[in-house]
Amino acid sequence: MTLTLSPILLDAGIDLSDAIVIRHAYVREHEDSGLPGIHADSTTAEILEYTRNQSTQRFPNVPPRFWIVFIKEGGDQARLWCVIENRGEISNDGQCRIFDLVESEHMADLRGRLVIGWSSPRAWWMHASTAASNPVMGIADAEPVPFPGFDRLVLDHAKLQAVMREHRYASWRTALGSVVGIYLITDTSDGRQYVGKADGAESIRQRWGTYATNGHGGNVELRNLQPASFRFSLLRVFDPATPTPEIDAAESHFKVALDTRRHGLNRN
Template identity: 75%
Template sequence: MPLTLGPLLIDAGIDPARALVIRHAFAQESEESGLTGLHANSTHAEIFEYTRNQSASTRSFPADPPRIWVVFIKEGGDQARLWSVVENRGEIANNGIIRTFELAETDVMADLRSRLVIGWKSPRTWKMSASTAARYPVVGIADAEPIPFPGFDRLVLSHVDLQAVMREHRYASWRTALSSVFGIYLITDTRDGRHYVGKADGEESIRQRWSAYATNGHGGNVELRGLDPSSFRFSLLRVFDPSTPTRDIDVAESHFKDALDSRRHGLNRN
């Protein structure tokens, strides 16, 4: 049985009965609309702006559109490639020709952006209920483009980002880099600014240590159990070659605990 869009929407937490699917086509808008239209070189920001401005005619666009919009870009005559999933927070302007909506970008289906291509059975239709689009076939899902590793001293990750790094193919080079070093890392609880200083040494690389945090949020640390990892931010304070003596790594860890005062005013217990 061929894969359709429906299961992908549901897996992403989207209720097809409460979502809108849009397929933008490359086109020049009429002058009275005030819009520039779209073309093959339109930027992400231009597509976003184009999406948030819709016709004031309720025959062209729903009077009360749902909260979630799944937006595709036309590809060929009968296909569409996923651009993004946005959240509609309501109409903010209406000049009788154009209605402008407050939209917010989401991370929903982010791993499928520019990768997911579906068949579009109704070439003259550019919008529809997701319940209808749910039956459209998935034509293909392209391999994710690799994301270059930014360097150890520029690495700052939310917990969601960390989970993606440990799981997704596009971060393979990141996992290789993190596997090659020991080091001292910092976890900041962004809700209150408290720090936790930790280390990876012995038989655990940074990748192995952070993989545990990606899995359960606390990495086995008593100090972090019971806290919500969604507010954690991960970064590296210092990296070491695996041949570095453990005592040197211990000294560095103690230094950063003192420097950041993470024992008295943070999340370290010792």
């Protein structure tokens, strides 16, 4: 059974009725506007600028919210550049329309990796419901992301989920699985903080894995909060052989230092 673009878009939370798929090709200038085209060394800003300028004749009258942009590659194939969000038309002189576009995090893990077939050489855009049947030709391995170090680690909940799931963060999981210690969760919606620990047989990776899965890690204090507002960081890490009383003392210290019992989310 051939994998198509449809399940990838749906898994990314993109409504097919609210998206179009675009395939850019390297050209000297934009066919409709006469503006400079794009090339292999074009920057993200240049490609975004190229995309935001569209003809009044050959584009949907009311473009949808999401534009899934590919770059032509090797004849009938195209590689994902980015998913961008259309925030509306900002000018129209009768020939050229300019749109307010911003990069979206949808399918960010597939940028530069996802390659699809494109069998209609003259069609440079199509509705996502049509492109949904385009075959997936390949998904390249993600480039590894270097681990930044324990003292530089700050993750929102979406990034934490990616770290626990994606191949490119394998070294991060190895590092987090090698230590126990004290961590901090900040609810960025109101600034309240929660000090927690991973000790004994439970590494930081295992402990944070539960937060990635259910958002609250089993903590009563966090159950009714929105994990999308959480920010995770490490306060202190220990070797797994460290005696439990030493880790408990460090946890207690940070609860006092950050006053998370009276003004934060810790109950004890």
